[in-house]
Amino acid sequence: PGMCNIARKTRLAQNLEAMKNKFPTEYNFYPQTYSLPKDFTAFGRHFASDSGRGGKSKHTWIIKPDGGAKGKGIFLTRDMAEIQYAVQSNGCSYVAQRYITRPCLIDGKKFDLRLYVLVTSCDPLRIYLFRDGLCRLCTVDFVKPSSSKNLKDRCAHLTNYSINKRSDAFERDEECTIDDDTGDICSGGDSGSKRSVRWLLSWLRSKH
DSSP states (O other): OOTHHHHSHHHHHHHHHHHHHHOTTTTOOSOOEEEETTTHHHHHHHHHHTBOGGGOBSSOEEEEETTOOTTTTOEEESOHHHHHHHHHHHOSOEEEEEOOSSOOOBTTBOEEEEEEEEEEEETTEEEEEEEEEEEEEOSSOOOOOOSHHHHTOHHHHOOOHHHHTTSTTOOOOTTOEEOTTTOOEEEOOSSSSEEEHHHHHHHHHHHO
16 A cells, blocks of 8 residues: 555655655755646746756756656657647656766666565565666667757667667677566576676676
8 A cells, every 4th residue: 555655756756855855965866856747837947947049958857657667658858848748648747857967877878776675564664675686778878968869869868678678789698588578587687788786786896
């Protein structure tokens, strides 16, 4: 019960903002985020304050549908009209986040983590974290978004397995077996476009 408060993007954004208001230092780890259409007025003011000629933002925003999965409906933009059209035409809620333009990269590519957590109690809070997980890489080298063409390159900006597995540049670890239904690593995971968190921790130790 209550999973929608962290599993739905708009609810998660609202809860993070509530915690940030109470603990500003501890919750200063995520980019500026707005829930749309709920926060459209505040978002519009922010967007207008950093807009240049033609009304387009100087910064890139990533827009995600509230209940979306597998990268569906996500897009990058600097154009308010494009955001308004998405919200009005699709009739669903979105989150708008200022895009991180200097992300940590592996081999020049963006990556994300899939971690497995079991919460057995909320009061007292009891959480178990699985020792391994997934490190999912993009299949195109990251370039700071600056043009409309670059903004549309989903395989450079979105790490979703469902998107990148269709890329000609997707690299499979020959020693790695992946469950086609879940995308999880069954064995291997030391190279290619999908690696293990175990490998990532080793890589971080060698680099830092």
